[in-house]
Amino acid sequence: xxxxVGSRCNLRCGxxxxxxxxxxxxxxxxxxxxxxxxVLFIRQYIEASSGPEISFVWHGGEPSLAGLGFYRKIIEFxxxxxxxxxxxxxxxxxxxxxxxxxxxxxLAEAKFDVGLSIDGTKELHDRYRKDSxxxxxYSQAFEAALRLKKHGVSPDLICTVxxxxxxxxxxxxxxxxELDTGWxxxxxxxxxxxxxxxxxxxxxxxxxxxxxxxxxDEWVHNDLDRLGVQMFAELLRVWAGGSAGLCxxxxxxxxxxxxxxxxxxxxxxxxxxxxxxxxxxxxxxxGLLVDTQEQLVFGRSKQDSLPQQCQNCRWLRYCNGGCxxxxxxxxxxxxPGLNCLCAGFKRFFTYASPIMDEITELGFGKQAxxxxxxxxxELKRAKWEGVSxxxxxxxxxxxxxxxxxxxxxxxxx
Numbered sequence: 001x002x003x004x005v006g007s008r009c010n011l012r013c014g015x016x017x018x019x020x021x022x023x024x025x026x027x028x029x030x031x032x033x034x035x036x037x038x039v040l041f042i043r044q045y046i047e048a049s050s051g052p053e054i055s056f057v058w059h060g061g062e063p064s065l066a067g068l069g070f071y072r073k074i075i076e077f078x079x080x081x082x083x084x085x086x087x088x089x090x091x092x093x094x095x096x097x098x099x100x101x102x103x104x105x106x107l108a109e110a111k112f113d114v115g116l117s118i119d120g121t122k123e124l125h126d127r128y129r130k131d132s133x134x135x136x137x138y139s140q141a142f143e144a145a146l147r148l149k150k151h152g153v154s155p156d157l158i159c160t161v162x163x164x165x166x167x168x169x170x171x172x173x174x175x176x177x178e179l180d181t182g183w184x185x186x187x188x189x190x191x192x193x194x195x196x197x198x199x200x201x202x203x204x205x206x207x208x209x210x211x212x213x214x215x216x217d218e219w220v221h222n223d224l225d226r227l228g229v230q231m232f233a234e235l236l237r238v239w240a241g242g243s244a245g246l247c248x249x250x251x252x253x254x255x256x257x258x259x260x261x262x263x264x265x266x267x268x269x270x271x272x273x274x275x276x277x278x279x280x281x282x283x284x285x286x287g288l289l290v291d292t293q294e295q296l297v298f299g300r301s302k303q304d305s306l307p308q309q310c311q312n313c314r315w316l317r318y319c320n321g322g323c324x325x326x327x328x329x330x331x332x333x334x335x336p337g338l339n340c341l342c343a344g345f346k347r348f349f350t351y352a353s354p355i356m357d358e359i360t361e362l363g364f365g366k367q368a369x370x371x372x373x374x375x376x377x378e379l380k381r382a383k384w385e386g387v388s389x390x391x392x393x394x395x396x397x398x399x400x401x402x403x404x405x406x407x408x409x410x411x412x413x
Contacts, residue, residue, distance in 0.1 A: 006061055014128035015189045045286055046081050047286075052087065068106060090111075104150070118138070118141040124164060128162065159172060205345070213408075215229070216229075216355075217408045219232060222373070225368075249322075250320060265286065267295055323339070351396075351405075
């Protein structure tokens with residue numbers, strides 16, 4: 001990913017890890033990537049790619065602060081260096097504040113994919129996503145979604161999951177579903193204070209697990225035919241024997257490097273620090289930096305540092321220990337490196353497992369999703385038949401139904 005304005009942003013989100021990250025050099029505090037550096041990055045990125053399709057991701061901070069003219073230059077430079085017969089696509093990750101009609105028309109014409117940050121309902125969004133005057137930004141994000149759709153761009157909706165969001169999973173999910181863009185991503189907020197404790201806005205493993213169970217239940221029984229949820233789509237792929245495309249679910253990582261505003265290259269967006277700075281495209285070709293020994297070690301360390309508890313876990317192939325940035329707990333054997341969301345992953349995988357088995361057996365992708373949803377609804381009704389409030393919950397959590405999935409039980413046909 002490239003960060004054309006570095007960490008600069010027009011919002012002051014309460015959970016943003018960049019707000020408390022020191023920039024290590026004056027050049028990383030520059031306003032915008034220079035034209036010379038932009039040309040260098042695009043040329044090197046194309047030269048380092050095997051083609052014939054190339055993906056560019058423009059990230060931040062808030063990358064739209066670079067200005068519309070900057071993105072017109074991107075298209076110009078890509079066309080200049082792209083070999084005959086090759087194509088590239090661009091993805092802009094944005095909070096939507098600056099996306100007026102001119103922006104949206106350009107993004108549509110240039111065939112940009114757009115990832116739009118919007119945290120479900122206005123109440124949830126505005127709690128943390130504020131501007132420098134402490135005003136919420138939901139209205140701007142919501143209008144950006146509508147404006148993009150008007151111009152023919154269906155944005156991927158990126159929703160953070162805080163401790164507050166976790167208390168209203170269906171409210172957040174349904175609000176996003178109503179925007180009808182076709183795709184949602186959920187990003188758990190995990191931050192530590194100076195004492196190493198989770199901050200109040202961070203979601204705990206248990207909270208995240210219950211959030212995923214509630215959203216999954218709603219999605220799989222009602223929206224399988226019209227809406228993609230990134231984590232569930234990835235899980236279906238792995239369940240069917242494929243490989244995860246998400247780095248945090250894969251056995252190793254290290255394939256999502258960051259090119260900063262000054263040309264510095266870092267191992268990952270969550271590790272933009274001197275210890276993980278692997279070079280500079282002003283000095284070394286990007287294609288060489290990707291395969292440095294430091295980066296290879298960084299990628300393999302995700303697997304190599306797994307505690308024994310993870311290695312013995314029945315769910316290992318679905319999470320592979322999760323993102324390294326979140327692996328700061330100790331295991332039951334007092335080994336370091338346990339993911340702080342581990343309990344949530346286990347809860348969700350246990351809950352989703354029988355449904356995933358049924359979807360796979362029913363042939364997802366080979367028969368109509370509506371038919372699969374109908375069969376899943378029938379199976380759900382059968383599972384809950386005769387279960388009272390004080391009986392063990394059918395989801396195998398070990399809790400009483402009234403304290404677990406009672407509100408998600410199947411309605412009568």
